[in-house]
Amino acid sequence: MAAINDLLRQIPDTSLRDRLEQEFARLSKNKKFGLVFEEHIPECTPLYDVPVKRGSTVALKTGHINDLYTVLKIEEDIALCRNKTTGDTRNIPVSELVSVAQFGEPIFPMLQPIAAVENARDSNLWHTIIEADNYHALQLLEYLYPKKVDCIYIDPPYNTGARDWKYNNDYVDSTDNWRHSKWLSMMQKRLKIAKRILADDGVLIVTIDDNEQAHLTMLLNEIFPDRKLFPVPIQHNPRGTQGEKFAVTHETAIFVVSKTSEIYKKSHLGGEISNFRKWGNQSERSKTARATTFYPVIVDKELNIVKFGDVLPPDEHPAGANVKVGDFIYVYPIDSNGIERKWRYSKKNENEVLPFLKAIDNSGTIEIHIQRESENTKTIWTDPLYNAEEYGTKMINSMLDTTFSYPKSLYAVHDALWHVVSGKPNALIVDFFAGSGTTLHAVNLLNVEDNGNRRCILVTNNEVSEAESKALREQGYQPGDPEWEKHGICRSVTWPRTKYSILGKRDDGTILSGEYFTNQIVSKEVKRSFYQLGFIDNPTDLTTASKKQLVSLLRDKDGKQQLPQSLVKADSKFIVSDKHSATILFDVNAVNEWLEALEDQDHITDFYIVVKSAATFKEIKAQVSNLLGPMNVTLQVKRPMSDGFPANVEYFKLGFLDKNSVSLGQQFREILPLLWLKSGAIGRRPEINSDEEPDMLILPQNGFAVLVDETKYAEFAKKISEENNIKVVYFVTNSEEAFREMTDGIKIKNTYQLYRDYIDNFVLGSRRDS
Known part of the structure; x- marks a missing residue:
């Protein structure tokens, strides 16, 4: 190593010497064991909505995204451009150019509102869909939610060789000798940022098939060395995909779990679940002093079973099957006719039986049910509801006029999320390979089952399929044209699916048919x-x-x-x-x-x-x-799709701001949606209706406030002191000292300096990621 360094110093061409030294330093860091892959040319992203102007980095819309130019000047819609590699200059019509964001360059994102659906006016909960390249969207999410995401669920492209994904705007197929390393390079960049938004007790779930499972497992072990991986094969295609030697029936969900993560245990429905109360003539309460099977099962507000209460003396009779005592409900074995009966097990069996009991709200009456089998989560999942054809493809096709290839079963995603967030009713869930939007659909189903308030953020590009792309080009359309964009996945699949599933009907008023299977259960007497x-x-x-x-x-x-x-x-x-x-x-x-x-x-x-x-x-x-x-059976409750979901969603497109304009405080209107999201997306998104920038915004309905003019601080501090719902405050100031003084003068913990926090996040983040 030292000899090579000495030889490098002898090279007289300083630029060549510096470049060789950098390359040698990079090669010296290569691993001798573990996952080794090429880094590849850094990714570039076309920005069709960003205007082309002097100084812009651009590419030809019909050319290769990495063939980059710098715009030297623009005259009469003709741009004089210099090729960044060759240095050659040429004149190109502006209409044929697209602005390009290069990997490692700082970007300053904003969110452009596209649409919204509101089907829960009394709820402050708003989901989010972001149409964007997921790398830049992840950079934004790192600013919004560092270490705050409870669950990340992603279903990345499986890299089957069937041209199912792009690298640098080109399809990667089976003829590409570097397709595995390109895929790993793409995933590595995104997983590194994902790690920074995942909470310490959060869980990452990645679904994958055998094409990349081994590689992905090694990559995850490398990025998350302090976490444990649990691969769970899921039978999603019972008939099997006919491969060369085997019929493949499964894919794998890899759960990346920390020591503090909790995986919740799921009770599977069926004949093994039944009422804890006994039935028949032999089930009536005993009147002897030795009776030990008539006691209250104590349940809290969230229907968690706390413990068994004391056995009641024979001459003591409760007021009913459910008796409220403070913050708890005492549940007794009393049937619907008011007859006092027995529990199946006596008080002395409490420690043995308690783990297998579950409290159920049956039309306003709390019942105690027993699950005879262990509820431990299995590492192989088979369930007819995981069939991707039946509960993925057919479900989407029944909702939309278009088709989508290989969507997940709604219930496979639902159950994966359930194991991670069923005990977290206010969880934040992110999917940055959102595809058709199954994850948000599953979160809405989870929320309606247990009255949860979980929030979901979907990120997906608006990629047009290869076949549609060819047809659109033949008709004279280009990427960025409205006719082109409306055929993209986000606008033709993700958004309409989300909207229709929430409203229970399509845009033309036709009602969705079918039913959802839920985790809710109801007791019913049968002969x-x-x-x-x-x-x-x-x-x-x-x-x-x-x-x-x-x-x-x-x-x-x-x-x-x-x-x-x-x-x-x-x-x-x-x-x-x-x-x-x-x-x-x-x-x-x-x-x-x-x-x-x-x-x-x-x-x-x-x-x-x-x-x-x-x-x-x-x-x-x-x-x-x-x-x-009679037999008391437990039945799975179904929910008509026409009922929709009580949920609200905002749909944004990721845009980019000029750093100088942000630094000068000229982009407040554009930044406001980000502040709403950073504050928790509480309530309907605020908007500024006037052209003038306000001195301050006090938004108790959204849980945050902004001081734009720091000379108004005294008035601002007085106003927020009179509000109980302000949890986050933003101060617009260039002075670090003024920011600290203003923060010290209020009683709110979560404060941020604009626009310095915003700018620093993306400048420093881009340096770290590159």
């Missing part, structure tokens, strides 16, 4: 089913083989066998199982033993009785009905 097997002449003479043959005939409504033959033993007089919803009585002489075995088996729905006498069958049926009563 148990009894079947007389009277075709056997001598039931007591049944052999073991005959009993097995008989059991094999027992099928449910879907044709599945209800009891395994392995349960039949040589001396079996009946079969009762904790794991199966059917039972069979072979020998009616053993009816008392059978009834005793059934006493706590509330999950059994189907009863088969081998007996020729109809009278005996009816008598036994009555005994079972008296013992167990």
